[in-house]
Amino acid sequence: MSVDEQVLSYPIPNDAALDPPAEWAELRARCPVAHVTLPSGDRATLLTRYEDVKQVLADPRFTRQLNAPDAARLSADGGGVFSSEMATIIPDSGEEHQRWRRLVGKWFTAKRMNAMRPAMIRIAEDLIDDMVKRGAPGDLRAGLGFPLPVYVICDMLGVPAADRDRFSYWSDTLLNLTRYGKAEIEAAQAEFFQYMSDLVAGKRADPGDDLLSELITAGGPEDGGLSDIQILVTGMALLVAGHETTANMIGKLVSMLLADRSRWERLLADPSLIRTTVEESLRFDANSGFGLPRYLNAETEVSGAVLPRGTTVVCSMAAANRDETAFENAGEMDLTRSPNPHLAFGSGAHSCLGQALARTELQVVLEVLLRRLPTLELAVPVEELERVEGLAVGGLREVPVRW
Amino acid sequence: MKVIVDEAKCCGAGQCVLIAPEVFDQRDEDGIVVLLEPEPAEDQHTAVREAAAVCPAAAIQLEGDDA
Numbered sequence A: 001m002s003v004d005e006q007v008l009s010y011p012i013p014n015d016a017a018l019d020p021p022a023e024w025a026e027l028r029a030r031c032p033v034a035h036v037t038l039p040s041g042d043r044a045t046l047l048t049r050y051e052d053v054k055q056v057l058a059d060p061r062f063t064r065q066l067n068a069p070d071a072a073r074l075s076a077d078g079g080g081v082f083s084s085e086m087a088t089i090i091p092d093s094g095e096e097h098q099r100w101r102r103l104v105g106k107w108f109t110a111k112r113m114n115a116m117r118p119a120m121i122r123i124a125e126d127l128i129d130d131m132v133k134r135g136a137p138g139d140l141r142a143g144l145g146f147p148l149p150v151y152v153i154c155d156m157l158g159v160p161a162a163d164r165d166r167f168s169y170w171s172d173t174l175l176n177l178t179r180y181g182k183a184e185i186e187a188a189q190a191e192f193f194q195y196m197s198d199l200v201a202g203k204r205a206d207p208g209d210d211l212l213s214e215l216i217t218a219g220g221p222e223d224g225g226l227s228d229i230q231i232l233v234t235g236m237a238l239l240v241a242g243h244e245t246t247a248n249m250i251g252k253l254v255s256m257l258l259a260d261r262s263r264w265e266r267l268l269a270d271p272s273l274i275r276t277t278v279e280e281s282l283r284f285d286a287n288s289g290f291g292l293p294r295y296l297n298a299e300t301e302v303s304g305a306v307l308p309r310g311t312t313v314v315c316s317m318a319a320a321n322r323d324e325t326a327f328e329n330a331g332e333m334d335l336t337r338s339p340n341p342h343l344a345f346g347s348g349a350h351s352c353l354g355q356a357l358a359r360t361e362l363q364v365v366l367e368v369l370l371r372r373l374p375t376l377e378l379a380v381p382v383e384e385l386e387r388v389e390g391l392a393v394g395g396l397r398e399v400p401v402r403w
Numbered sequence B: 001m002k003v004i005v006d007e008a009k010c011c012g013a014g015q016c017v018l019i020a021p022e023v024f025d026q027r028d029e030d031g032i033v034v035l036l037e038p039e040p041a042e043d044q045h046t047a048v049r050e051a052a053a054v055c056p057a058a059a060i061q062l063e064g065d066d067a
């Protein structure tokens, strides 16, 4: 099949849980600026080359204003959490955005993450203990991948441990717009909003050593800080941005390593490869989801093609991460690859704020699993792993394992 | 090897600190990069090159590095 003679549907259908669709290589080689049709029926321009994706993500002319009247809609029923009212409360470009990022960013430094490591290790160990108690086989996604990031964010936000499971449920309803009914989603959102308002009010009265308290004590907008509503939405946004992404990545990381068990054995023999393995799994992840959409506010050129103002582009970081011109043996998972400038966290001023946290969580999960369950293996053949439904973030429905 | 960082570009991702903690740090108040060692010793060069290569904001420049 030739990809440049027809308008491709995007996302490109793909049944293999861990492997990329054949179209990627062809697009990169022959049609790096491709016309595609989104689920809404609107047209967009798909970028798949490493250099193009990296350049566009860091270029402020490619904005996140996907609510512009002529921007392509992603799906017929709107964009879910991305285009909701919540998203407009946090400034998303320019100096205001940078100010917000720096206020929140102090909680995501590498130093803080190292300080949080022991608590994360404890969380991972407790969850693995519970899995072991329930007995093999078990679902690593439900038992470890999904709860761990919520518990960690709860700790950062200063949410008491007793409320973690409610938090988990709210996060799930916010993200899984297809699994729950409309009434259930609205009820959960209202509850969550109320809970967060009470939490922020409580911290204002009695600040603790957590991110929300810190944002409150930094002062209001007149002192260069955030308003109460911005603080509240920041807390919710961190949960939404950091939960599903990290949860799914935990499942995919472990699946990629167990799919070819020599990878797992290599790590058992040499745990010093954990850091580069986590980076390589982020690069190698062929099931990372939709990619990043951008709306172009001035005519420009990408890979020799002129893009008019008003174009909606979709950057496929996963396709770019397999670009042979950027990574030697891009189709091989190399646990020692270094440097590994993959684009899984985006690039430029908007690149993932939580990346140090995500990296630390993934490293901790791997380290604890290798130590506690060295005999870990997939409980089903790789071909039986299934992708999750849904648009934004790719993952596996279940990760059945035994040990 | 001489290291130059651009604070205005830095987005506080902390990659450099995770990779080369003896050369880079982050300010406590906003997570922006702090250069601890503008002329790092030989044994740091590989780590510094890696940090420069993966910095998501392209905020780390190396001068006089032949490797």
Ligand code: HEM
Residues within 6 Å of the ligand: A057, A064, A101, A153, A237, A238, A239, A241, A242, A243, A245, A246, A249, A292, A344, A345, A346, A347, A349, A350, A351, A352, A353, A354, A355, A357, A358
């Ligand atoms: C493996 C896990 C993760 C992946 C793959 C991931 C990926 C991304 C990507 C690609 C972006 C860029 C969005 C854009 O350019 O429009 C982003 C932004 C962001 N991420 Fe993550 N993320 C992960 C985990 C986390 C975690 C754990 C948190 C925090 C708790 C987080 C918080 C954020 C925030 C706040 C932004 C917006 C930054 C901004 O607009 O300046 N992420 N993430």
Ligand code: SF4
Residues within 6 Å of the ligand: B005, B009, B010, B011, B012, B013, B014, B015, B016, B017, B024, B026, B031, B032, B033, B054, B055, B056, B057, B058, B059, B060
């Ligand atoms: S890796 Fe780059 S963006 Fe991140 S803290 Fe270091 S200099 Fe800043």
